[in-house]
Amino acid sequence: MNRPAFPIDELLPRIRESLATHPRLVLEAPPGAGKTTQVPPALLDAPWLAGRKIVMLEPRRVAARAAATFMAKQRGEEPGATVGYRIRFENRVSAATRIEVVTEGILTRMIQDDPTLDGVGVLLFDEFHERHLSADLGLALALDVQASLREDLRIVVMSATLDGERLASFLDAPRLSSAGRSFPVTVAHFPGRREEALEHQVKRAVEHALVQHPGDVLVFLPGQREIARAEAALAASDAARAVDVLQLHGELPVEQQSRVLQPGPDGHRRVVLATNVAESSVTLPGVRVVIDSGQAREPRYDPNSGFARLDVVNIAQASADQRAGRAGRVAEGFAYRLWPESQRLEAQRRAEIAQVELAGLALELAAWGDANLRFVDAPPPGALAAARELLHRLGALENNAITALGRRMLALGTHPRLAAMLLAPDDDDERALACDLAALIEARDPLRSRSDALAERWQALAAFRNGRLVSDASRSALIALDQAAKQWRRRLRVAAPPSADLPAHAIGDVLLHAYPDRIARQHPADPYRYQLANGRSAKLFDDSALYGEPWIVVSELRDENRDARVLRAAPLDEARLQRDFPQRFVREDRVVWDAATRGIAAVRETRFDRIVLESRPLAKPDPARYADALVDAVRQLGLDALPWTEALRQWRERVRCLRAWLPELIDALPDLSDAALLATLDDWLKPALSGKTRLDALDEAALGEAIKSRTDWATRQKIDALAPTRIIVPSGMERRIEYGFDDGANHGGGAPEAPVLAVKLQELFGLADTPRIADGRVPLTLHLLSPGGKPLQITRDLRSFWDRTYPEVKKEMKGRYPKHPWPDDPWSATATHRAKPRGT
Structure with missing residues (x-):
């Protein structure tokens, strides 16, 4: 060519x-x-x-x-x-x-x-x-x-x-x-109507474009679901009936993709409904108009829940510009944006590494043998830790090193969950079923119903293979599923699809190898609620097809405030768990903090992973375990559950302030922030709780010594010298210094508050300069009090107070407190904490 x-x-x-x-x-x-x-x-x-x-x-x-x-x-x-x-x-x-x-x-x-x-x-x-x-x-x-x-x-x-x-x-x-094509593109915002569905706005925009502009129309939509709805809406449009309406997304057969990438026959106009696959690299000949929904379906991951989902999100401005540029490839073009002109987009697309589940990445890093690679954006530590925990459950890692199974999983080139499932079965029928399930999990839902039974999806696939189409199934989705399953069978050298007549638990018995963390047991008091192997809980819908199943394995969850919601699952046989995961059934004696009774509970538990199967009171628990339980109590209740004295709180704040005021001492002084203390409870609190069976058995003196145990005698002396609790003022009296630390929104961060010395004004006569602490670096904030103890002035500049403010204070206070000295010259007056002698 x-x-x-x-x-x-x-x-x-x-x-x-x-x-x-x-x-x-x-x-x-x-x-x-x-x-x-x-x-x-x-x-x-x-x-x-x-x-x-x-x-x-x-x-x-x-x-x-x-x-x-x-x-x-x-x-x-x-x-x-x-x-x-x-x-x-x-x-x-x-x-x-x-x-x-x-x-x-x-x-x-x-x-x-x-x-x-x-x-x-x-x-x-x-x-x-x-x-x-x-x-x-x-x-x-x-x-x-x-x-x-x-x-x-x-x-x-x-x-x-x-x-x-x-x-x-x-x-x-x-x-x-490099420069690009020089054809200009006119950008406009196509107004939406109140509560108008996206597909109807797309229909109006396409009709407008076909009438007002020449050439083909490219419509960007978030995903296949929105493409299908837009296609259905355009089927009812007289203007759109005169053109070819085509789809373009990654799941299309090759022949259909090739058709979209070729010009229309004899210049026949086309409307292409595409995902962001059309945003870059592929050229669609003849496109003169772009209609942009401003949305894309992208993966998002919550490391706290461990659940990943595809969300419809707003695109970045860079993507919007690139989409609009598709209209200017062959001639002057037009781009219509289906969002308000006042709406502002993020400048650049966020890196996927910051918002997706990272099990595949963690396995790749383990296989490479070096987790400290140079990434443009480093993987989030929380998401990476959750990924490694999953890989340990799947048997792919052991002590963070890749196992032989992990290397076999990696060779399959799919998500570690699916790889573990594909490699687990030991007979051909289960391997074939694993291939079907891998295809089902990766592909779009073939059913239009909301049923939470994964078995119904597989049954629709089995029926399709036998020449029957389930009433609410998508034929195109089932074709794609069948093709993907064939590809997996070819990879695993499995000759035939599974039998259409499966035992009730067959799907769950295979699926559990992909989701060992989402194996779930019915709650004994609530049949709709399940406890997951990872320690969380999940609920069924009221009309769930899984109601009554004692054990299920969940392939899809939606995170919610209290319990996750089961979106897709299959029943499994407990005997299969015993056969495949015997090491996860444990019996142990536990001494734990019971938040409900605010006391220690000693029990003998039988568990599968974190699912409690049986729990009985323990008559004679090991006394050494009480300290662990009490430390857990403090983790749950917080540091305020401990018997703090005001003196100990002040000692803690003094240390925290000195770390901020004197950076050269940061290595010598312990970090006493809430976050640091909670993270190191086993180091400083657990020894103090040894031999105790109740949290209130820890007295104030023992807590004080536990907190201070991280500093030696010399360091404590330095703390007292640099941040004293009291200071002698000119009256000869000792007065208390108050310390504080403002954590702000982030415990462990924040900044020290100014130290406060509250003292009666008369006790400072003759003192020119504000007292300082922390090796002279930090002035005290003086709360100057009246003889009655009420605040008169707050200052960190005593010299300026005597010169400028004291005369006004004296004029106002002398008549109110005539028995106390109010000299004209505070510089030479004798400081006192007493009233004037009688007769003066």
């Missing part, structure tokens, strides 16, 4: 030159510039490449296939010759392939299997601004390989809308920018 001209063309020589002298490069190019399809071929004959391969990571399967096909056709070849691609369940490469376009976790597998990347000369990360987890991990691994094994490996990060300056600084790399 004749090669068209692209804006990136004039930059290609500079890209080659840059990579000849520097191993990394950041390339910015807007949509339509041609970076995806023109940069890889331009590098093929570069001297530094020395005939090795080019591997390009493309974040989406549709885009990977389309980019490889386009580059192959430019060379007059089919994919699999010089240019090929590898995506999940599809491989079009050969011994002759020198440009490989790969997606998802394939690049990660390449690096894990061969850390030297033998035969690969350059890695290209396309559309990096999408910040997919696989791209972030792939880049981190590639940087590690380049630093330790392959100094000659080139790395190019390409994007249309990223923070190029920040990324170039992170990579220590040159930064090149």
